Amino acid sequence: MTHGRGAPGGFFGGWAPDRVPVDEWQVLEYNYAGSRKISVPGDFNTQFEDLLFYRDGVWYQRWFDVEPKPGKRYHLWFGGSNYTTSVYLNGTPMAKQVGGYVPYSIDVTDALKSGGNDLVISVNNRLEKHSVPTPRTDWWPYGGLIRDVMLIETPSAHLVNAKVELADLSGRVEGVVATQGLRAGDTVTVSIAELDFSTEVTVGSDGQGQWTAMLKPELWSPENPKLYDVEFATADEQLSDRIGFRLIEARGTEIFLNGKRIRFKGISTHEEPIGRDGAAYSKADFEALFGEAKALGANFVRAAHYPYARHAAQVADELGLMLWEEVPIYWNIAWENPETLEIAKDQITRLVTRDWNRASVVIWSVANETPYSEPRMAFLEALINEVRSLDDTRLVSAALLGDVSRELKDAALYLAAYGAASDEVSKHERDIFKAMLDKAGDHAPAVGSGFELVIDDPLGELLDVVSYNEYFGWYYARFIAPQLGVSEKTVRKLMFKFMEHVVLSAAFDKPMHISEFGAGAKSGKRGEGPWTEEYQAEVYRAQSRMIMNSPQIQGMTPWILKDFRAMLRTLPGIQDYRNRKGLIDENGQRKQAFYVLRDFYEGSWANVE
Ligand code: GCB
Incomplete structure (x- = not known):
């Protein structure tokens, strides 16, 4: 990790990719291998004493090995980074996220190499008049890769999200599945074993499908925080979530x-x-x-x-x-x-x-x-x-x-x-x-x-x-x-x-x-x-x-x-x-x-x- 004002396109062109001089005649003004080590997840302000009040850019670099498989897609998933993040893979800019605290995912399939990959991420926690929030807050704008970063492998046709909710007190449950790469007419199986329930949801041309069923689940409450294992399966993949059912009303x-x-x-x-x-x-x-x-x-x-x-x-x-x-x-x-x-x-x-x-x-x-x-x-x-x-x-x-x-x-x-x-x-x-x-x-x-x-x-x-x-x-x-x-x-x-x-x-x-x-x-x-x-x-x-x-x-x-x-x-x-x-x-x-x-x-x- 290195820190400073090097910005992509600026005088120094930022610090992606990782480079080492070929000999002592080549002048490079950064070197990741010799720079400080930082833990991820974790904000940069509290890992180094001199960065407690730092409000500017930090550049992260790491090598990782992967053997991409045919028919799979690869996603770099971020749990949240604060505040402006630019991601480079093998020297290529992949994406920029503005705004902290929320998750985002980048499809990096086409930029991945077989073997070693050079990942560089710049995160800047400077806030401006037009940012959300502005620089005036009564809390510490902890900067950097404050949450998990994962490389996720999925089939090329995969689930993107699913929503499951109690519709009313009769016990009716409704759900939506969102997919990518599935064709209209393909199905997603949603099942809740504990309720003996399983249904096939057909997705439309927008990759989405809806379902509804009378399930009468035991309801979630502070006194009884009941959760069910809910499974979502396509022909190629199976995901699960633990979900509770309850109704809140004013x-x-x-x-x-x-x-x-x-x-x-x-x-x-x-x-x-x-x-x-x-x-x-x-x-x-x-x-x-x-x-x-x-x-x-x-x-x-x-x-x-x-x-x-x-x-x-x-x-x-x-x-x-x-x-x-x-x-x-x-x-x-x-x-x-x-x-x-x-x-x-x-x-x-x-x-x-x-x-x-x-x-x-x-x-x-x-x-x-x-x-x-x-x-x-x-x-x-x-x-x-x-x-x-x-x-x-x-x-x-x-x-x-x-x-x-x-x-x-x-x-x-x-x-x-x-x-x-x-x-x-x-x-x-x-x-x-x-x-x-x-x-x-x-x-x-x-x-x-x-x-x-x-x-x-x-x-x-x-x-x-x-x-x-x-x-x-x-x-x-x-x-x-x-x-x-x-x-x-x-x-x-x-x-x-x-x-x-x-x-x-x-x-x-x-x-x-x-x-x-x-x-x-x-x-x-x-x-x-x-x-x-x-x-x-x-x-x-x-x-x-x-x-x-x-x-x-x-x-x-x-x-x-x-x-x-x-x-x-x-x-x-x-x-x-x-x-x-x-x-x-x-x-x-x-x-x-x-x-x-x-x-x-x-x-x-x-x-x-
Ligand atoms: C508030 C703010 C909160 C502050 C708190 C305080 O009204 O919402 O962010 O920390 O007062 O301690 O003044």
């Missing part, structure tokens, strides 16, 4: 799994393993991470903010965790750039077509905290239509931001009402609060009256579940204190009382989900105030009360299971480039709030009345 403001009302007892995550820096990529990584979600009493995980490795949904299927999957449409992106929309559609299409057989996946999320604008609405509407056309059996959501400045202004007045009646604040502060209420006149709220916050972002109209990120108890105090002209400490203390009277709702007859709330705590830091475990635990207690007061809320995924690497979080001694809102730290050490949330999930939030 009716009015409620959510139903297999016809039964449920609540999402969730937690948000990033794709980082416990106890190791970098991107998670193995089944064991996700078993450990999601195992911690199970230990929390969760039945749901929000896999924020981008598609994870394929193991994530497989592990969720096996553990009985419902899953929210998301694409990196994060904060503001170039809504009016057609190339940006193409990248976003590519992301969601590759994610949906990879995971549409995972029973665990119940929500596709198209965006996180995107401020309202007309171009944003048009962009996200196009994306939502794309998702629904690919898969209409799951719920579509987006984590909304709300109208934060309006909300904070209103909340400040309510806090003043609490402050004016409190003997825990100084006389000076009490006078400030009283003056503010006098000024508000008739609009001044009474202490203890409910503070209603209604999410009315018009995007809600296009979603099945209206999700909302809120930071009462954390950021909000910081913004409200200067508005009131009192100390942040006073606001933080009043905030907990005030939160007991907040009622959250959405202006749509739809279920509401709190997709984020949280507070930073450095593991082991004890005492009072921000960054202590006690303070974080208090935010979780106050949030739980607030959520119990808000009947439209059907699910929650607090931010976040584990502390994670974040460029924006520099505070020395506390953050050191990590976001500290985790319920566990990077080594898996649980903080107090972990137990507060576990008690809530096992107690007041456990059952739907």
